Amino acid sequence: MLLRQLDYFIKVVDNQSFTKAADAAFISQSAISQQIRALEQELGVKLLKRHNRSFSLTSAGNYLYRHGPALLAAADQLKKATINVGKHEVGELTIGYPKNYDGVELGRVVGSFSQLFPQIQLSITAEDHVEMLRKLQNKELDIAFVGDRHDLPAEFHQELLSNARYYIEISSENQVANQISVTLNDVANKPCIVVCSKGQAAEEARFYREKLGVDGEFKFVDSLAEAQMLVVANQGYLLVNEVGHWQPTGSLINRVAVTEADGHMMVQPYCILWQEEQISAAVDEFIQLLMNLLRNPD
DSSP: OOHHHHHHHHHHHHHTOHHHHHHHHTSOHHHHHHHHHHHHHHHTSOOEEEOSSOEEEOHHHHHHHHHHHHHHHHHHHHHHHHHHHHHOOOSEEEEEEETTOOBSHHHHHHHHHHHHOTTSEEEEEEEOHHHHHHHHHTTSOSEEEEEOOSOOOTTSEEEEEEEEEEEEEEETTSTTTTSSEEOGGGGTTSOEEEEOOGGGHHHHHHHIIIIIOOOSOEEEESOHHHHHHHHHTTSOEEEEEEOSSBOOOOTTEEEEEEBOTTSOBOEEEEEEEEOGGGOOHHHHHHHHHHHHHHHSOO
C-alpha cells in the first residue's frame, strides 16, 4: 500500500467526490480512480461501494478511513524529522543534568555513545534547574535530563523516564538514620542541604518550601561532594531522588525514604527534554540510550 494511494483514498472520502478529490490532489479524475482500484486490488478487499454517481464505504473502507490519517501524519512527521536530522549533523553534543544527580546511568550512556560516535565531542555539565531550562531555551544545551517541577515549557519535546522516589541522605549517626522512612517534619530540626549556585538559592529555597514542604533552615553548597561532606559531619540532610542506580555512599551516610504525611512515597518525575528542531542522529541516539537504561535499569 502506497502512502500516495492512501492519501487519495482519504481525499475522495473527505470530499465525497472523485472529481473534487482529483482537483485537491492536482491529478485527473481517471488517475485517482485507477489509484483507488489499485489499492483495493493490493489489499484484496473493496473499500468503496460504487453507485451511479455516488459511493459509500464498506466496513474495510470505513476502518481504513478512520485509521489512515494517523498513518499519514506519522509518515509526514518521520519525513520532516529525517530531513531535519540530515540538516543538523553535529560535531558537538551538549547535555545538562541536575547538580544533585548521583546515578550511574548517565556515565554508562556517555561511554556507549562515545563508542558509537567517536567523532562527536561531548560537553556535559551539572546545572541548576532554572539555568538548565534557560540554556535549553537558548540552544546552549541540546539535551536536558531534569526533574519535573511542573514548570517544563510546553515547546520542549519531553519523555518521562521515571517517577523517582525522594530519599534523604543523612549521617549514619543521626537518630533517624536507621528508620525505614521519614517525613520532612521528622528532620525539620536539621538544615536541608541544597546543591545550587548562589544566584539560584532564593529560587531553590522557594521550591523546597512551597512544593516539597521543607520547614527549616537551608545550607547552600556548590557541589554534590560538598553536600555529602556536610551530611557525613551531621550538619544537615540532603534530599535526593532515586533515579536508576545510585553511586554507593559508604558506611557514614544512610539513605532513608521520604513519605508524605499520609504515608505515600514522595516522588518527582524525571524527564529528558530537547527541542524538536535540534534533533539529529546523535541527539536521537543519546536520548534512546538514556531512555532505555533508565526505564530498564536492571
